Amino acid sequence: xxxxxAELEPNAIxxxxxGRENGDNIPPLYPVGPLVKMVDESEKExxxxxxxxxxxxxxxxxxxxxxxxxSGGTLMQKQLTELAWGLERSGHRFLWVARKPxxxxxxxxxxxxxxxxxxxxxxxxxxxxxRTADVGMVLPEWAPQVxxxxxxxxxxxxxxxxxxxxxxxxxxxxxxxAWPLYAEQRMNSRMLVEEMGVAVGVSYxxxxxxxxxxxxxxxxxxxxxxxxxxxxxxxxxSKVVAKALAGKGLSHQRxxxxxxxxxxxxxxxx
Numbered sequence: 001x002x003x004x005x006a007e008l009e010p011n012a013i014x015x016x017x018x019g020r021e022n023g024d025n026i027p028p029l030y031p032v033g034p035l036v037k038m039v040d041e042s043e044k045e046x047x048x049x050x051x052x053x054x055x056x057x058x059x060x061x062x063x064x065x066x067x068x069x070x071s072g073g074t075l076m077q078k079q080l081t082e083l084a085w086g087l088e089r090s091g092h093r094f095l096w097v098a099r100k101p102x103x104x105x106x107x108x109x110x111x112x113x114x115x116x117x118x119x120x121x122x123x124x125x126x127x128x129x130x131r132t133a134d135v136g137m138v139l140p141e142w143a144p145q146v147x148x149x150x151x152x153x154x155x156x157x158x159x160x161x162x163x164x165x166x167x168x169x170x171x172x173x174x175x176x177x178a179w180p181l182y183a184e185q186r187m188n189s190r191m192l193v194e195e196m197g198v199a200v201g202v203s204y205x206x207x208x209x210x211x212x213x214x215x216x217x218x219x220x221x222x223x224x225x226x227x228x229x230x231x232x233x234x235x236x237x238s239k240v241v242a243k244a245l246a247g248k249g250l251s252h253q254r255x256x257x258x259x260x261x262x263x264x265x266x267x268x269x270x
Contacts, residue, residue: 001030001032001255001258002029002030002031002032002033003032003033003034003035003163003167004031004033004034004167005031005033005034005240005241005244005250005251006031006250007237007240007244008034008170008196008237008240008241009191009195011195012191013029013031016029017029030254030255030257030258031250031251031254032251032254032255032258033167033244033251034167034170034171034241034244034245035167036146036164036167036168036171037146037164037168051137052095052137052139052143052144052148053144053147053148053151055095055137056095056148056151056153056154057151057153059093059153060153061152061153061155062152062153062154062155062231063092063093063153063155063222064092064093064094064095064151064153064154064155064156065087065092065093065094065095065154065155065156065157065158065177065218065221065222066094066095066143066145066148066149066154066156066157066158066174067083067087067094067095067096067097067098067158068096068097068143068145068157068158068159068160068165069097069099069158069159069160069179069181070159070160070162070165070181071142073099073160073181073182074099074100074101074102075099075101075102075181076101076102077101077123078208079101079208079209080098080101080123080124081124081125082208082209082210082211082214083209083211083214084124084125084128085125085211085214086209086210086211086212086213086214086215086217086218087132087136087214087215087218088128088131088132088136089211089212089214089215090214090215090218090219090222091135091219092135092218092219092222093135093136094132094135094136094137094218095136095137095139095143095148095154096136096137096138096139097139097140097141097142097143098120098123098124098138098139098140099140099141100123100140101123119140120138120139120140124138145165145168146168149168149169149172149174150172154174155174155221155222155231156174156175156176156177156218156221156222156227157169157174157175157176157177158176158177158179158217158218159176159177159178159179160179160180160181160185161176161178161179161180161185161186161188161189161192162185162188163184163188166188166192167241169198169234170196170198170234170237170238170241171238171241171242172238173231173234173235173237173238174234175198175199175200175221175227175230175231175233175234176192176198176199176200176221176234177199177200177201177202177217177218177221178192178193178199178200178201178202179202179204179209180204186204189201196233196237197229197230197233198230198233198234198237199230200217200220200221200226200230201217202214202217
């Protein structure tokens with residue numbers, strides 16, 4: 001059972017199925033997703049939620065870039081500074097979940113002990129928060145991501161391309177700037193840019209994404225022809241996801257097939 005929809009990853013789904021047809025010893029695949037988190041009632045008490053959602057309520061439709069690199073990833077100080085300058089120079093509205101930098105690598109997973117009360121001004125460029133106060137909001141550590149991505153003010157998502165975040169964004173029709181940090185995220189980012197056509201990439205391979213490139217990526221996503229194309233494609237895929245999850249949709253059918261095969265004491269071929 002895999003957390004995807006066949007239409008999102010046709011090549012990845014097709015290859016092992018062809019292997020089975022050729023006699024390879026590969027188990028059948030059941031794309032039963034996307035299993036995405038819905039609104040969690042426990043989030044209501046989290047710090048910053050009310051403020052950021054109220055702030056989004058005041059922004060024009062589709063005008064805000066949500067910037068969040070996951071619950072575990074951190075950037076080193078140099079890269080964090082370049083990201084901040086790039087966001088400021090882009091001239092676009094943003095909601096940024098800024099995590100304290102890690103000092104010894106480009107990206108780390110739970111590299112430092114952190115606190116939701118960390119003062120973001122201690123690691124962002126001097127005066128950044130004050131200069132961007134009219135167009136941006138910076139949150140330390142956490143934001144209610146599902147609610148944010150569902151908000152009509154959100155027009156794009158700068159993401160680390162973790163699979164959960166990817167599915168949450170696609171399910172809500174939000175195009176992305178793909179900024180992977182580690183593990184399978186780099187593969188996901190290539191797929192989002194080159195196969196799905198819902199993201200613009202950055203050249204993370206160079207080791208440091210400069211502020212000029214950050215600003216350019218934001219403008220490409222949020223403005224003009226390319227951004228409009230990405231939004232249209234993201235909207236199309238969100239409908240694919242909704243259809244798969246609806247009653248008698250493909251995901252429901254796959255689960256039913258799997259359960260039926262269990263009841264008969266065998267594994268069905270899909």
